[in-house]
């Protein structure tokens with residue numbers, strides 16, 4: 001060890017880096033972890049957690065509206081954005097402290113500094129230290145990517161800034177059709193902003209099941225959110241406190257904020273990767289890794305968003321844990337990236353696991369679809385015009401459930417449990433054998449008896 005100052009140096013104190021540092025230290029390794037901003041990383045500081053808190057708060061509007069049908073008379077409600085932001089900041093600071101304490105308790109040393117490679121084993125820290133490490137884990141995450149530098153791009157905010165706005169914008173334009181764009185559209189609309197979503201594709205939520213995409217769009221439009229597809233923001237002008245966004249279709253939209261959520265890029269720049277000899281994956285711009293998260297340099301690993309595989313917190317955590325067990329725990333652990341459940345905390349919420357109908361039909365010769373759309377029980381009394389979507393994608397040959405897609409209240413909570421069944425290769429018969437829980441929306445998942453569509457691919461002619 002004299003050759004090295006530490007056995008493991010982790011770059012990045014986010015979800016993946018923190019887990020890896022703690023587990024490696026628990027296996028007895030000497031660990032140092034560098035974080036240039038705040039411990040906890042994207043998820044805790046400016047991702048999943050503050051986002052979910054904002055979503056929960058914005059739902060209150062709908063609860064208040066729905067209350068009348070149940071007999072409640074509620075005086076006009078007032079909402080205070082600065083209170084929301086301040087209370088969210090308090091909770092995030094508490095979580096940051098908990099992350100810091102847990103890492104310290106594990107025995108790993110935290111350095112609040114930016115780290116970059118000087119050579120494959122040597123790192124330079126922005127506090128002036130240099131460290132020689134036997135192993136290095138790159139867990140630097142990702143950052144918002146605004147795309148092409150259109151005129152006025154300097155006026156555009158990302159999700160990072162959206163968490164710290166001084167006031168609630170009366171009108172906001174959000175460019176993007178992915179989960180972050182739609183979640184913020186629901187958040188701002190819930191608190192009372194007039195929201196316009198601009199997306200270049202023909203429908204939002206690219207990559208999700210087509211029925212989900214259509215359903216979410218219809219429901220968001222019912223909530224008063226304007227969704228413009230097939231166009232982009234070409235330029236943004238600032239005038240006084242407001243902005244005018246000029247769209248590629250020739251129209252323009254006035255707003256008080258313009259936010260882009262059109263993608264995120266892996267944080268690979270200015271890390272000295274070239275000095276370490278670490279290769280970039282030419283297909284996705286992330287660090288190139290093998291099935292054990294090992295980079296092109298045998299003692300350097302990379303996990304989480306910086307590898308641009310599946311950019312989700314639980315994935316980064318699992319990859320960090322697997323790395324630590326493999327390298328320091330004498331136990332090779334590979335992360336299985338199949339059938340990972342995911343949610344969009346839009347309003348309404350999406351929960352999904354496994355294959356979309358299109359993906360299943362491309363891979364399997366026979367695919368059965370079970371689909372239902374219905375008015376949830378709450379809407380019968382609240383009078384709200386809304387519908388839930390439930391869809392199962394089933395392999396017609398083996399009866400195995402290949403995918404499940406839900407849009408509606410508690411879709412994320414529901415899909416977490418369904419994912420266990422899908423991961424265990426449950427069949428439609430297993431679903432049917434499960435007793436319904438009444439009255440719930442989720443009971444539809446075990447009571448859809450007849451396929452709504454059956455797709456059988458003819459064998460190719462010889």
Ligand SMILES: Cc1cc2nc3c(=O)[nH]c(=O)nc-3n(C[C@H](O)[C@H](O)[C@H](O)COP(=O)(O)OP(=O)(O)OC[C@H]3O[C@@H](n4cnc5c(N)ncnc54)[C@H](O)[C@@H]3O)c2cc1C
Pocket residue numbers: 011012013014015016017034035036037038040041042043044046047048049051113114115116139140141142159180267271303304305306310311312313314316
């Ligand atoms: C708005 C938003 C909402 C999201 N919602 C969800 C969700 O609901 N569910 C979900 O599963 N995922 C969600 N995500 C994605 C999730 O946040 C990421 O997948 C997760 O944080 C990735 O963890 P990581 O460890 O790879 O990187 P990060 O958490 O990004 O951590 C990387 C850390 O490295 C630090 N760093 C970078 N370079 C250096 C350097 N050179 N030296 C020192 N430190 C450095 C950064 O400051 C950062 O703290 C969301 C993301 C965003 C932006």
